[in-house]
Amino acid sequence: MTVALASLSLIWANLSRSRLRFALTAFAIFIAFFLFGILQSFERGLNAGADLAAADRLIISNRINFTQPLPIAYVNRIAAIEGVRQVSHQSWMGSYYQEPRNFIFGFAIDPQSYLQIYADDIALPPEQAAAFIQNRRGALVGEDVAKQYGWQIGDLIPISSNIWQRADGSNVWDLVIEGIYRAGRANIAANTLYLHYDYLNEARTTARDFTGTISFTTLDPAQNDAIAQAIDSRFQNSAYATETRTEEAFNRSFVEQLGNIGLIVLSVSGAAMFTILIITGNTMALSIRERTGEIGVMKVLGFDARMVFALILAESLALASSGGF
Template sequence: MMFLDLARKNAWRKPMRTVLLIVCIAVAFLIYGLTASFLAGTQGTSAASDDILGVMSASGRTEPLPIAYMSRLAADPDIAAVGYMTRLRGFVDIDRNVVAVSAADPDLLMTVNGKGLGLTPELVKAIGEGRDRVLVGRALANAQGWRVGQRVAVTAFDTRKEDGGRDWRFEIAGIFEGENAATDTYFMIARYDYVNTARARAKDTVDAFIVRPRDGVPSGELAARIDALFANSAAPTRTQSEKQFLEAFLRQYADIGLIVNLVVGAAFVTLLMIVVNTMVFAVRERTFEIGVLKTLGFSRLGIMTLILGETLFVFAVGGSLGLVLAKLATMISGPELGLVFSLSVLAKGLAIIAALGLVTSALPAFNAMRTPIINALRAR
C-alpha cells in the first residue's frame, strides 16, 4: 500500500502535467477503440464464418449461375444444407439512400444460416404468407424508421420488372436481429419466387449458393471439390468462405487492416515519445528525493517499482478513460456504422495499456535505479 500511495502522490504532484498526459493517452486509446471496433464490426471478421461457403461465378460477382446447380450440390454427401440467393440493389426515395435486398428461399436460408441471421420459425412463417413480403434487418429498420406491416418501395438500379419498371414494392413481415452485434443486418430478405417471376431478365438464375458442410468436413477441401465439379461447365464457379469473401471484397478498395494499423501505430508511437520524455523529465526533477529514499533504505528494485507504478497509474487512468469513451461511441452510433466493441478489443486494449506503461517507464526507472546516492543528494 505504501508503494501505491507514493506512486499516486508522485503522479499528481503536478496536476496540470498529469491531466494533460491522461488526456493524450485517452485520445490515443479512443482512436484505438474506434478503429478496432470498425475492424471487428464493419469488416465482419468477428461475425463472418469460416464454415459457411458461398458458391459464385468464377467470372465475377455480377455473373449469375443456373439454379439447376442446386440439385448437384444437394447430392454431395458432405454438404449438410444448401440454399441460394440473388441480389437486388436499389434505393428508397432518393438515390443516395441505398438498400440491398437478398432474394432467397426462406426455408432453405433458415436451414443453412438461420442461427447466424437470427431467423426464427415465426419469421419464416410470416414471410411465407405473401409473395411480396420481406424480412428487414434490425440495423436497416432502425436507420429507415420502418416497422412491421409497413409497405416500402425499392427502386432497383439494374433489375427491371417485366413491365419495364424498376420499382419493387414489399410489405415488411418481420425484423430479424442477427446472432450478435457484429452480424450485418443492414439488408432485406425477400422471396426468390417473387423476384424471379417478376424480373425481366436472368430468370431461373442465382447470384450465389450458400453451402454448409457437414460436421468434420474441411471447408477448404469441400470448396475445391465444388469448383472442380463445375470446372468444365458453361458457368464455372469460385467457392469461398464467408470470411474470405468479406476480406476480398474490402480489399478491392484498400487494405483496411493495414490502414487502421498504421493509424493506430502512429498514434501510439507519438504517445510513446511524449510520455517517455515527460517521465524522464519528471524523474530528473525528483533526483534529490530518490537519493533520500535510498538513504532511508529503499532498494534499487523498490525505486524502480515506484516509478513503474507511477507510469502504470497514469496509463491505467488515461487508457481506461479512452476505452470507455470508445465503448460509449459505439453504443451511441448504433449498428448502422457497424462498430463492435467486442471483448477481444477490450482485452487487447488492456494488454496495450500494460505494455506501453512498462515500456515508457523503463528508461526513467533505469536511470533512477542506477543513480548513486551521493550524486542524487548533490542534485539539490
C-alpha cells in the first residue's frame, strides 16, 4: 500500500511539474475526444432512419434515381401482387414557409393508406386523423414544426414549393392544419408536414398523375426479397422501371448520396485518435528528457527498468485520461 501511494504521489508530482503544459496537453486531448464524439453522433443521426426502419416495409423508386417519378397507376398494380398487404405513396414537395430559408420536410401523400402504413411512427388522435383525411386542403404537421412556427390546429398556413408550380402561376398551397402528430417511437423526429396528394396533383402544371416513391408493407417479411423481385420484374420493360428495396436499404442509399459518411467519420476519428497518441507521446518524451538525471538517481536508489517504465506509462495514461474524462 505504501509503495502504491508513493508511486501515485510520484506520478502526480511529475504531471504537475509544469502545470501549464499539463493543462494545454489535456485540453488538446479533450478536443480530439470531443471531435470524435461529435462525428459519431452525426453519423448516428444520419443513420437513425435506417436503424429504425420497419422490417415489413419496402420502398419502390425509379430505377434511374429516386428523384425520378413513377406513374400513380403503379399503386393499384402493386397492391394486386401476392404478399403485399398495404400500399401508399409520397411525393417530395420541396416545401418552405414564407421564405426559402424556412425549409420544411414536406410530402404529398394519400392520407388514409399512408397513416395505416406508418401508424407506428405517427402518433395522432383519431379525431385529428379523421379531420385530416376528410379535408382535401388539410395538413398534418409534426409537433416539432408546429412549436417552431407557433402553429395550432385550425390555422391557415401558406406553404410554398421550390419544385411545383400551380396553374395560376403561383407556387403557394394554402393548407389548414387538421392534426399535429407526435413521434410514435423514440429517436424519430416529428418534423414533417403532410398534405393531400390529390390537392397537389390537381393544381400543379407538370408531372400530373405521377408520384415520387411508393411504400408498401408485406404479409411476411421473410418474403420481402421475392416480392421485390416480382415487382421489379413486372415493370422492368416499362419506361419507368422500378427498384424495390427495404426501408432500411432505401434510407441508407439516401444518406449515401452525401458520400461515404462512414468512411469520412472513420478517417477523421482515426486522425483524432492518432493526434492523441502524438500529443501524449511528444509531451512524455519532452518530460522524460527533462528528467534524465532524476531517472538515473531512481535507478541508483533501486528502481529497476521495469518500475521506471511502469511509472512513465502510468503517467502517460493519467495524462490522456484526464483529457478524455
